[in-house]
Amino acid sequence: MGSSCLNSSRTVLERPISFSFDKQCRPCPTSGFSLLMRRKYTNIVRCQGNGNVRNPNGYPPIVTERPAAATVTEDHMVLSSNAKIRKDVGMMDLTSYKETTALGTIDTCLSEGIGIVRFLRGKEFLITGATGFLGKVLIEKILRTNPDVGKIYVLIKAKDKEAAMERLKCEIVNIELFRCLKEIHGSNYQAFMLRKLIPVVGNVREANLGLETGLADEISEEVDVIINSAANTTFDERYDVALDINTIGPCRIMSFAKRFKRLKLLLHVSTDAYSQVNSLSSSIFTSIAYVNGQRQENTPLLDIETEIKLAFDSKKTSCDSSMIQEMKDLGLERAKIHGWQDTYVFTKAMGEMAINCMRGDIPVVTIRPSVIESTCKEPFPGWMEGNRFDNANTQKLMEEMSEEERTSFDFNVASISWKDYISNVHIPGLRRHVMKGRGICTKSQLVGTTL
Numbered sequence: 001m002g003s004s005c006l007n008s009s010r011t012v013l014e015r016p017i018s019f020s021f022d023k024q025c026r027p028c029p030t031s032g033f034s035l036l037m038r039r040k041y042t043n044i045v046r047c048q049g050n051g052n053v054r055n056p057n058g059y060p061p062i063v064t065e066r067p068a069a070a071t072v073t074e075d076h077m078v079l080s081s082n083a084k085i086r087k088d089v090g091m092m093d094l095t096s097y098k099e100t101t102a103l104g105t106i107d108t109c110l111s112e113g114i115g116i117v118r119f120l121r122g123k124e125f126l127i128t129g130a131t132g133f134l135g136k137v138l139i140e141k142i143l144r145t146n147p148d149v150g151k152i153y154v155l156i157k158a159k160d161k162e163a164a165m166e167r168l169k170c171e172i173v174n175i176e177l178f179r180c181l182k183e184i185h186g187s188n189y190q191a192f193m194l195r196k197l198i199p200v201v202g203n204v205r206e207a208n209l210g211l212e213t214g215l216a217d218e219i220s221e222e223v224d225v226i227i228n229s230a231a232n233t234t235f236d237e238r239y240d241v242a243l244d245i246n247t248i249g250p251c252r253i254m255s256f257a258k259r260f261k262r263l264k265l266l267l268h269v270s271t272d273a274y275s276q277v278n279s280l281s282s283s284i285f286t287s288i289a290y291v292n293g294q295r296q297e298n299t300p301l302l303d304i305e306t307e308i309k310l311a312f313d314s315k316k317t318s319c320d321s322s323m324i325q326e327m328k329d330l331g332l333e334r335a336k337i338h339g340w341q342d343t344y345v346f347t348k349a350m351g352e353m354a355i356n357c358m359r360g361d362i363p364v365v366t367i368r369p370s371v372i373e374s375t376c377k378e379p380f381p382g383w384m385e386g387n388r389f390d391n392a393n394t395q396k397l398m399e400e401m402s403e404e405e406r407t408s409f410d411f412n413v414a415s416i417s418w419k420d421y422i423s424n425v426h427i428p429g430l431r432r433h434v435m436k437g438r439g440i441c442t443k444s445q446l447v448g449t450t451l
Contacts, residue, residue, distance in 0.1 A: 117146055123264070124150035124222050128204055128253065129229030131156060131171045133372060133385050134269060138227065140177055140379055143196060144184070153219055155202040155209060155230070164199040172197065180379040204230045204249035209256055220259040228253050229269045235342040238324060239331030240311040246347035247354060248308065254358045265363050268355055271348050272368035302338050304350050310334070 120142060129135045131154075142149055154172070158164035172178070173193045182189045200219070202210040211219065232245040250268060257266055314330055331343030340346035352366060375383040 119264075120146040121148045122150055123224040125152045125225045125227060126155065126219055126223045127152060127227045127229065128155045128202075128209070129231060129269070130154040131167060132229060132231075134369065135227075135229045136172055136175070136177055136385070137375065138229070139172065139197070140181065143193075144181055144379060147192070147196075149196065150224075151198050151222070152196055153198045153200050153223065155204070156199050157203050158199075158201050161199070161201060164201045168197060168199040175385075177375075177379065177383050177385075204228075204252060205244050207252065209252060216256070216259075220256070221261055223260060224262055224264045226253065226257055226260075226263065226266045227269070228267065231269070231348065233344055235344045236328050236332055237343050238327035239334065239343060240315045240327060242331055242343045242347040243308055243311045243350075246344070247304065247350040250351040250355050251358060254355055254362070257362055258360070263362060265365060266355075266359075268352070268364060268366045270352050270366050270368045271345060272370045300337065302350070304354060307334060307350065 125142075127135055127139065130139060139152065139154075142152070154168060156164040156167050158167055173190065178193075181193070185192045200211060200215055208216050228250060230245065230249060232242050234242070254266070257263060311330070314327070328343070331346070335341065335343050335346035338346065340349060355364060355366070375381060
């Protein structure tokens with residue numbers, strides 16, 4: 001099975017200590033995870049108005065402390081409470097500075113800000129989920145703002161190299177999102193893109209990400225930054241599938257990352273939907289302790305290993321729709337038991353927890369984008385891909401309407417006209433609710449309502 005955390009056909013768990021969290025992500029008293037709580041204030045940076053980067057305590061973020069590591073062996077995910085904690089992991093590559101004074105301040109080069117362009121220059125990347133909306137936007141931004149970056153290895157699910165190259169061209173290189181780059185490079189655009197973007201056949205659901213041995217060695221030797229944007233975003237996905245991608249997938253990526261010789265950063269794309277984060281919190285283990293300002297008591301402990309084992313022990317291999325629905329229902333049931341609203345955010349939350357436990361001395365940044373609609377300004381306004389909103393509930397509601405209601409409240413959910421929305425939904429609804437019982441509002445008045 002290689003160095004994978006787990007795979008979908010075999011679940012073997014061996015733990016010298018328990019991997020348990022409650023809804024507040026507080027470690028169980030017997031879990032041995034107290035070391036993780038030491039991360040408070042060690043990885044938070046704030047940008048001051050003059051461009052300097054400082055920690056909340058006023059000192060520059062040159063040295064950060066990392067928690068005890070969790071390791072992945074050939075067949076087991078083993079969590080160790082005795083791993084060495086390193087304090088020599090620097091963030092100097094992330095900032096533009098000249099020297100450190102006796103007071104610990106950084107003389108930042110204002111023309112470079114915090115050094116983003118300098119950091120990107122010459123760096124090589126491994127990006128998962130690159131054919132998704134966020135991955136494409138990220139690639140476009142990197143190549144447009146800094147064409148001097150090194151190679152970008154793009155993990156693509158495909159049957160062979162030719163199929164991976166075809167997906168790269170059809171789903172990234174030749175789409176409208178990259179039109180600004182096409183204008184910049186003109187006739188050299190295709191050559192530029194294919195020189196920078198290296199498609200690699202792989203899958204986050206497989207050991208070593210499904211990479212060939214030689215290619216895996218090459219990537220681990222050359223890559224500076226890993227960006228994990230791979231995810232299954234279906235809210236009610238089968239529990240085993242969602243866990244395999246959103247929870248175990250990050251474990252496999254982190255396991256692979258431990259082989260890297262020059263890794264500067266692992267950027268993990270999560271979601272802000274899985275918790276209402278208290279703004280006063282300082283780390284992942286305390287930031288989700290409060291939901292809507294309230295501590296979540298009476299919520300059972302969340303043991304990630306138990307959830308994984310439950311999912312795969314219950315796995316239904318049949319394609320029968322009833323079997324598929326059973327696995328979907330299981331995911332929603334487990335999510336709600338532990339306080340999350342759906343399978344997607346629940347499994348993404350567990351993926352974050354696993355990464356933070358396994359990271360060791362690997363620099364990790366987790367970002368939580370909210371609901372994604374379209375590009376706002378760059379590379380141009382309004383680009384979007386696919387349907388960004390789920391109209392299923394509205395459509396089901398309209399299917400249940402009577403003929404009278406359809407006449408009064410007709411609304412095309414596939415093409416929003418705000419005039420129609422206000423006039424045919426809000427205003428008639430208000431009039432019907434307030435005035436119909438008083439004999440003031442008639443059917444003809446409802447139909448004839450306009451702005």
